[in-house]
Amino acid sequence: MIKLRKSEERGHADFGRLNSYHTFSFASYHDQNHMGFRALRVMNEDRVAAGQGFGHHSHANMEIVSYVLDGTLELKDWMETGEVVQTGELQRISAGTGISHSEFNPSGHQSAHFYQFWLLPKHRDVRPSSERRRFADNELKNSLRLVASPDGRDGSMSIQQDAMLYLSKLDHGASLDFAIADSRYVWLQVLRGAVSLNAAQLEAGAGAAIEDESMLKINATSDAEIMLFDLA
Numbered sequence: 003m004i005k006l007r008k009s010e011e012r013g014h015a016d017f018g019r020l021n022s023y024h025t026f027s028f029a030s031y032h033d034q035n036h037m038g039f040r041a042l043r044v045m046n047e048d049r050v051a052a053g054q055g056f057g058h059h060s061h062a063n064m065e066i067v068s069y070v071l072d073g074t075l076e077l078k079d080w081m082e083t084g085e086v087v088q089t090g091e092l093q094r095i096s097a098g099t100g101i102s103h104s105e106f107n108p109s110g111h112q113s114a115h116f117y118q119f120w121l122l123p124k125h126r127d128v129r130p131s132s133e134r135r136r137f138a139d140n141e142l143k144n145s146l147r148l149v150a151s152p153d154g155r156d157g158s159m160s161i162q163q164d165a166m167l168y169l170s171k172l173d174h175g176a177s178l179d180f181a182i183a184d185s186r187y188v189w190l191q192v193l194r195g196a197v198s199l200n201a202a203q204l205e206a207g208a209g210a211a212i213e214d215e216s217m218l219k220i221n222a223t224s225d226a227e228i229m230l231f232d233l234a
Contacts, residue, residue: 003214004200007036009207012047019054023047025191025209039211040187040233041163044120047207049113050075055106061097065121065161067150068093069169069229071193073114076106087116091136092149092169094159098128117193117229123162124152135159142169144176146230164234172197172222180218180230187233188212195226 013024013031024031025045026038038044043064068075068087075087086108087093095101107114141147150167154160170178172195182188190199191209198221199210212218220228
């Protein structure tokens with residue numbers, strides 16, 4: 003079964019400095035029918051205006067993965083160390099026992115466009131940690147590259163959950179097959195472009211919850227970028 007979550011159906015908040023779309027209930031947007039999928043709890047597509055951002059705020063017991071599609075994002079963590087996550091980079095934070103951090107777009111002219119995903123952790127109250135990673139375009143091109151996993155295998159980031167995150171950049175006309183193991187679930191999110199998923203059509207910003215399927219066939223109907231979550 004494939005259940006679509008269309009881009010235009012997402013929650014939306016525009017504060018000027020921040021333009022945000024919520025696939026699942028978040029902040030003031032609440033939809034009892036869209037509270038998350040398996041361990042995946044938050045999926046936000048954010049655009050932060052030049053010179054704007056979020057002040058220090060706290061998280062605990064959450065796995066937070068940020069992926070910058072365009073622009074840069076300056077992150078200062080609970081240790082007051084800072085790093086600038088560039089276009090094409092991912093950052094993972096295991097909030098564990100609790101962190102405080104801030105997010106800021108340091109550019110004076112370009113907005114920062116990024117996705118942020120939150121997953122519930124398998125184990126609570128772990129020691130907080132973070133890492134940042136970039137994957138080469140030739141690893142992502144027309145293939146599903148593992149970018150996060152429970153054990154950090156194949157050079158992926160490590161997350162505190164039985165979940166595998168894959169990233170792919172697809173040329174128009176390219177296709178991928180993904181076999182789903184027994185008792186596993188998949189969420190597919192289209193970050194850019196458009197794809198067909200089995201018989202379903204998904205545009206940028208759309209997602210799909212997949213269960214009781216054994217094989218996915220993904221075809222790029224334009225140049226596209228996708229993220230696939232393989233979940234317990």
